[in-house]
Amino acid sequence: MIRVSQLRKTFGATVAVDGISFEVAEGEVVGFLGPNGAGKSTTMRMLTTYLDPDAGEIEIAGVDVLERPIEARRRLGYLPESAPLYEELGVLETLRYAGRIRGLGGARLRDRVDAMVDACGLEKVVAKDVGELSKGYRQRVGLAQTLIHDPDFLILDEPTTGLDPNQIREIRALVRRIGETKTILLSTHILPEVQATCSRCLIIHDGKLVADDDPNRLVDATASATGQRFRLVIRGTTAAAARPALKRVPGVSDVEADDLPDGAVAAAVTGAGDALGEELFRRAVKEDWVLAELRPERASLEDVFRRLTHGDEEGDR
Ligand SMILES: Nc1ncnc2c1ncn2[C@@H]1O[C@H](COP(=O)(O)OP(=O)(O)OP(=O)(O)O)[C@@H](O)[C@H]1O
Numbered sequence: 671m672i673r674v675s676q677l678r679k680t681f682g683a684t685v686a687v688d689g690i691s692f693e694v695a696e697g698e699v700v701g702f703l704g705p706n707g708a709g710k711s712t713t714m715r716m717l718t719t720y721l722d723p724d725a726g727e728i729e730i731a732g733v734d735v736l737e738r739p740i741e742a743r744r745r746l747g748y749l750p751e752s753a754p755l756y757e758e759l760g761v762l763e764t765l766r767y768a769g770r771i772r773g774l775g776g777a778r779l780r781d782r783v784d785a786m787v788d789a790c791g792l793e794k795v796v797a798k799d800v801g802e803l804s805k806g807y808r809q810r811v812g813l814a815q816t817l818i819h820d821p822d823f824l825i826l827d828e829p830t831t832g833l834d835p836n837q838i839r840e841i842r843a844l845v846r847r848i849g850e851t852k853t854i855l856l857s858t859h860i861l862p863e864v865q866a867t868c869s870r871c872l873i874i875h876d877g878k879l880v881a882d883d884d885p886n887r888l889v890d891a892t893a894s895a896t897g898q899r900f901r902l903v904i905r906g907t908t909a910a911a912a913r914p915a916l917k918r919v920p921g922v923s924d925v926e927a928d929d930l931p932d933g934a935v936a937a938a939v940t941g942a943g944d945a946l947g948e949e950l951f952r953r954a955v956k957e958d959w960v961l962a963e964l965r966p967e968r969a970s971l972e973d974v975f976r977r978l979t980h981g982d983e984e985g986d987r
């Protein structure tokens with residue numbers, strides 16, 4: 671397992687990582703989220719021995735990363751934010767080179783390169799130079815390089831950044847497949863990716879851990895903290911008339927209503943209580959409205975993220 675305790679890193683006056691602690695159990699795929707500048711990459715660089723912390727402890731599979739960095743590295747695969755690849759090297763050469771750096775040679779190296787071509791879907795591009803590849807394929811080569819020595823632990827820093835939706839889906843499927851046999855910590859800004867891929871997510875903000883839980887549980891917790899939201903389309907009234915009528919519905923805390931071009935009213939209602947949907951329906955009957963639509967809107971990980979990081983995607987230092 672990965673065990674991080676009270677990790678801290680400053681760059682001059684900037685506190686990049688401010689005493690974070692977490693664990694990743696063997697076999698888990700954990701998402702690492704946070705706004706730009708939150709400290710994700712800095713944390714990952716410390717986990718992978720590329721940066722020394724100011725304070726704290728890191729343990730990977732029982733190995734103290736700070737005391738025995740070389741042994742820790744053997745267990746780790748790290749895909750940094752911008753994977754370093756040599757444009758003029760061929761795909762196979764790149765993998766062989768990565769393997770040799772990791773101490774592989776001979777038949778074992780050949781086997782591992784073949785296995786990586788297979789696992790990362792590189793068959794079509796084995797004859798090409800890295801410089802000729804699309805971003806998605808480059809990323810696959812990066813992943814193959816990261817996996818060449820068959821590490822049990824993978825640290826992936828935004829593996830799908832800059833990819834198109836199809837490539838994102840492919841890399842996500844690849845990560846999920848790899849995750850069946852490995853322990854993965856993965857940072858990303860694509861929140862649905864976390865719900866699709868991860869059994870747990872960590873959210874970091876200003877260098878501090880602000881959430882550590884199952885993504886679905888985080889979504890439920892946010893939904894019960896901020897209330898449920900319903901979308902309505904109503905005929906037979908105006909936004910000006912519907913607004914106060916909806917506000918009077920028991921449990922309702924917030925109403926937005928707008929007149930649509932076709933004469934209907936679109937409303938979004940937030941409130942608490944299990945019976946909110948029923949209450950809204952009853953109000954519509956009482957007011958003699960035609961309810962063209964009444965739809966609960968499920969909270970998303972995006973709502974969780976916004977709530978815990980105060981909506982700043984900028985990083986405020
Ligand atoms: N080498 C460095 N020198 C100085 N400051 C740094 C250095 N690396 C990171 N920082 C600062 O540390 C903070 C955390 O940066 P980090 O790269 O870890 O954020 P991040 O969460 O990975 O953000 P992003 O989503 O943009 O990748 C930022 O304020 C950043 O400017």
Ligand SMILES: [Mg+2]
Nearest residue numbers: 710711712751
């Ligand atoms: Mg980063």
